[in-house]
Amino acid sequence: MPDYIPNVRLRAWRNENHLSRAEMADRINATPVGIAEHLLCDVERVRRWEAGEVKWPHTPYRLALTQLTGVQPEALGFTPNKQAGSRLIEATVMPADALRAEADLYGTMQLAQQLQASDVGTGTLEALAEAVDLLCRAYPVVPAGTLRDRTQKRLAQINHLLAGRLTLDQHRELLVISGWLTALLGCVHYDLGEREEAETARRAAFEMGRQVGHGELIGWAHEMSAWFALVEGRYEDVVTAARTGQAVAGTSSAMVQLTLQEARGLARIGDRREADRALTRGAEVLGSLPMPDHPDHHFVFDHAKWVFYAATCYTWLADDDRAEEHARETIQMHTRPDGTSNAPMRVADAHIDLGIVYARRGDLDAAVDEGMVAFDIDRRSLTDLVNRAGDLDRVLRQRYRREALAGQFHERLVTARRALTSRRPELLD
Numbered sequence: 001m002p003d004y005i006p007n008v009r010l011r012a013w014r015n016e017n018h019l020s021r022a023e024m025a026d027r028i029n030a031t032p033v034g035i036a037e038h039l040l041c042d043v044e045r046v047r048r049w050e051a052g053e054v055k056w057p058h059t060p061y062r063l064a065l066t067q068l069t070g071v072q073p074e075a076l077g078f079t080p081n082k083q084a085g086s087r088l089i090e091a092t093v094m095p096a097d098a099l100r101a102e103a104d105l106y107g108t109m110q111l112a113q114q115l116q117a118s119d120v121g122t123g124t125l126e127a128l129a130e131a132v133d134l135l136c137r138a139y140p141v142v143p144a145g146t147l148r149d150r151t152q153k154r155l156a157q158i159n160h161l162l163a164g165r166l167t168l169d170q171h172r173e174l175l176v177i178s179g180w181l182t183a184l185l186g187c188v189h190y191d192l193g194e195r196e197e198a199e200t201a202r203r204a205a206f207e208m209g210r211q212v213g214h215g216e217l218i219g220w221a222h223e224m225s226a227w228f229a230l231v232e233g234r235y236e237d238v239v240t241a242a243r244t245g246q247a248v249a250g251t252s253s254a255m256v257q258l259t260l261q262e263a264r265g266l267a268r269i270g271d272r273r274e275a276d277r278a279l280t281r282g283a284e285v286l287g288s289l290p291m292p293d294h295p296d297h298h299f300v301f302d303h304a305k306w307v308f309y310a311a312t313c314y315t316w317l318a319d320d321d322r323a324e325e326h327a328r329e330t331i332q333m334h335t336r337p338d339g340t341s342n343a344p345m346r347v348a349d350a351h352i353d354l355g356i357v358y359a360r361r362g363d364l365d366a367a368v369d370e371g372m373v374a375f376d377i378d379r380r381s382l383t384d385l386v387n388r389a390g391d392l393d394r395v396l397r398q399r400y401r402r403e404a405l406a407g408q409f410h411e412r413l414v415t416a417r418r419a420l421t422s423r424r425p426e427l428l429d
Contacts, residue, residue: 006051010078014046020321021043025042025043029041031068055080099135125174129177132180139298140298140342140344144382144425154181158181179205179212183220184299186198186199186201189201190227215249218245218248222245223245226258242259245258304346308350310326311353318360324357327350335347345384351373352391355374356392359396368406368409371392371409386417390413415428
C-alpha cells in the first residue's frame with residue numbers, strides 16, 4: 001500500500017484532454033521548453049507525477065507542463081518540496097479496532113449517569129462526537145449487520161439525551177451528532193438491502209441538517225439519494241440529486257462526493273464530455289481541502305477515492321485502457337503487504353471493473369477470475385456488489401453465453417441476489 005497521495009488534479013487534466021500517459025509525455029517533450037531543454041519525459045515519469053511520488057517536478061518539467069496545460073504547477077496538484085505532509089495519514093486507531101475503541105469511549109464517559117440526569121455537559125458532547133467519528137471510520141471494514149446494530153443502539157441513547165434538559169447550543173450540537181449517526185445508519189441499511197429503512201434514515205438525516213442549517217450534512221443526504229438512484233438505475237435522478245446537493249454542500253467532502261456521483265450518473269448516461277468535466281471539478285474541490293486526518297472516515301473524501309470513482313466512470317464509458325489504469329491503482333493503493341485491505345468495498349468494485357475490461361477484450365478466464373475475487377472479499381455491501389456484479393454478468397452473457405465459466409459466474413450472482421433479497425449475507429460464505 002503506497003505512502004503517497006495521488007495527484008488527482010493532474011490526472012483529471014489528462015483524462016479530460018483524452019491523453020494517454022505516453023501522449024502526454026510526447027506533448028511535454030514537444031513544448032518550446034521541452035525542445036530547448038531536450039526533455040525526455042516518458043510514461044513512467046507521468047505515472048510517478050500522478051501517483052504523488054514526485055510532488056514538485058524539476059524546473060524544466062514544471063515550465064513545460066505550464067506551456068502544455070496553460071496553468072501553473074500548483075493548479076495541477078503539485079506542491080513545493082519544502083511543504084510537509086507528503087504521506088497518506090494512517091488512522092491512529094485502525095478501522096478494525098474502531099468499534100472496540102468506540103465501546104471503550106462510551107464506557108469511560110459515564111453516559112449512564114448523564115442519561116439519568118438528563119443534563120449534558122461539554123465533555124459528553126465531545127465524547128459523543130468522537131464516538132460517532134469512530135463508528136464512521138469502522139464502516140469500511142466492520143460487517144454491516146454489526147455496525148447497524150451498534151449504530152441503532154447509540155442513536156437510541158442520543159435520542160434519550162435530546163429529550164432531556166438542554167441549552168439551545170447543546171440541542172443543536174446533539175442534532176448534528178445524531179444527524180451524522182443517522183446518515184451512517186442509512187448507508188448501512190442500504191448495504192444490507194434494507195431499502196425502506198435506508199430511505200427513512202436518509203430523510204431523518206436531511207431533516208436534522210435542515211433544522212440546524214448544516215449544509216454538509218444536507219449535502220450528504222442528497223448524496224445518499226444519488227447513490228440509491230445510481231444502484232436502482234435511475235441515472236437522470238442521480239445527476240439531479242447530485243447537483244441539488246452541490247448547491248448547499250459548500251467546500252467540503254460532501255461537495256466532492258456529490259460531484260463524483262454526478263460524474264458517475266453522466267457516465268451511465270454515456271455523456272463522456274460532461275463526466276470528464278465533473279471529475280475535473282471534483283479534483284479541483286478536493287485539491288482545495290486540507291488533507292484528512294482519517295481518510296477511512298465514511299464521510300470524508302480522500303484522493304484515493306477519486307481514483308476509484310474514475311475507474312468505474314471509465315468502465316461505464318467503455319474507455320477500457322483508462323478504466324484498467326484506475327482500477328489497478330485502486331487495488332494497489334488499498335492493499336497492504338499481507339494482502340488485506342483498508343477499503344475492501346472499493347477493491348471489490350475495482351476487480352469488477354477489471355473483469356468487465358477483460359471480458360470486452362476477449363479474456364473470459366481473467367474476467368471471471370476478477371469477478372470471483374469481488375465475491376470473496378470479506379466486507380461486502382451486498383446491494384452494491386449485486387449491482388456491479390450484474391454489470392459484469394451482462395457483458396459475460398452477451399459475449400460468452402454458451403461458456404461454462406460465464407454460467408458459473410452467473411450462478412454466483414444468483415446466490416448473491418438471493419442473499420440480498422432474503423437479507424441473509426451468510427449465504428455468500
